[in-house]
Amino acid sequence: MTAAAPPMSTKALLTDATTVRLRPRYEGSNICTWIGFKHVNYLVEEAVLVHFADSGVPARRLYEEHGLGLDIVSLETRILHAFHMDDVAEAEVVPDTADGDSTLGFRVTLRVDRDGSVLKAVTAKVRVSLRADTYLPEPGGPPAELAPFVVDRLGTEARAAEAAALRVPLPDGGRGDERAVLAALTEGRNAYAWKWTIPYPYCHFTERLQMSGYLRLMEEAKDRFVLDRGISIKTLLDDRRWIPVVPQSSIRVVDEALMEEDLYTVYTVEEIFKDLTYTARMDCYVIRDGALALTATGRITHGYAEIENRRDWRLVPFDRRVLDALGGKPSGT
Template sequence: MTLGATGTDRTTLREIRPRYEGSNICTWIGFKHVNYLVEEAVLDHLRQLGAPAGKLYERHGLGVDITDIDTKILTALHIDDIATATVREAPDRGDGRRLTVEMTVERDGETVKAVVSKVAVQLRLDPRGHPVAEPPAELAAHVVDRLGAGGTPIPLAPGTDPLDHLTAGANAFGWAWRMPYFYCHFTERVQMSGYLRQMEEIVDLFLADRGVSIKTLLDEQDWIPVVPHSRITILDEARMEETLYTVITVENVFKRLTYTARLDAYVLRDGVLVPTATGRITHGWAVIENRRDWSLVDFDDRLINALNGKEGKSEGRGTTP
């Protein structure tokens, strides 16, 4: 349900529900699908202000791309929740149109803030040659010929395996996978939701590699991972059917409460690893108390050692499933 724009500050409101796919353990919604809700709220914001994604592409050849998404989850969302998303314009930082998204839900008769997210949007001009109209003047500042904030390329010596190079000497795990068409949009580019899938997948593979897989801790201790914070920034464009080399590196284990890992994604072009995205994700663990509730727990020694690479670590790489 769209509640409409308010006042003169270009703020929009929308009621929004999580999708069933994101309810993976009990009825809680995972971080990836929380970010999908943020994306949906942003697209609706543009739609309410007269710039729907379909119209921008079909008339002006502009693809709406979220190029930075920084999301904090303050309260868990459940499958039957109706969240109210408030989207506001934010100060320009030179990396695209900046927006803030806040979501609230009702809990025991009170309105509770559930999600806060900061988002950057760029309008990528499609070069495929079909005639298009000039972009609206108010959007022209956000039109780009190529996505991303830029990164530092890494030359690779002939015969060197990219994952071996990227994970050497680090508390890291790498994974190589050919980018399928369903991770892309506007015909050829990997979109933000594709990187969110990559982040979710590589965390799952990393934990399994360290001997503390999601199912292992769920079966043995009734523990599940929870994500209070995630961020992904697109640095360059990755294209359909390119191999994406994704690396997760543990940066910090905070006491026995959370750990933060960095995600870096690259494509190999002409012997050079080109960074296409970077991000971070923070995890804690919680014990399932009943079908609706959970509570955070301290990491045990097995989990601490696995995260620090002291046991259960293999060669530190994954391959295409």
């Protein structure tokens, strides 16, 4: 028998803190027993979803009764300590929505026990939009207190403020030739780009790409970039037992990308800092009305760690081979 949901409380949603214990998914442990940045962000997402549920407005109820899709539209995360397989995180969600905000804001902290001490492992800032369903536009309507956070399309506010930067003319007179578009997106940049048709497992609410889908793309973008530069994940693992580590990442949705649309993703290395970390930007575009329309943008910082044993690793500086690959220089120059 399913337990009854708590009564809806927008006051609790907007003012009360929530604490929940969560365990990272087994899928996220890809190298030894460490958990990758994507699944750390999944813990942040899950904590926010629990906060909505504990306030009586779970994602299912919002959609089925009120026609509202719960969409994370901004996610900024700092990872201070690594998570391991079978760790249990204590996740605290604190509402952070100011008067006049058009999105719901939350600050999330993940803590983990290490040898009897509780460490702050992750801090994150999350923004949520409530997207009115247009696929099955049945009556229902939002609760009055949530109406300020309801949108007809994700990213409306961003598009109004950044309209010129969000559209890029197609290089071939609007025909959308794949090679010409990819060449234009990477010209003059230290970048890698590819075209991809959005499949339904990356989407939700029947039609649109969700935040977890962008996280998966960000992870794939890194993988594709280093493979293209001759320092693939497996290459550095086999050669020197180096693995990529991520201290921070961010993604912001500025428009909607729909199931089975062609998405152009560009991964651009922007800065290499003291031979220890580098920051890359990810931009995602779809073709609409003869131009490339930006749907999401984000940044991720990477370093490398050397595996010492099955339990431990240590950060290492980039060597010349890695610096040349990241900087776009031919090896040996």
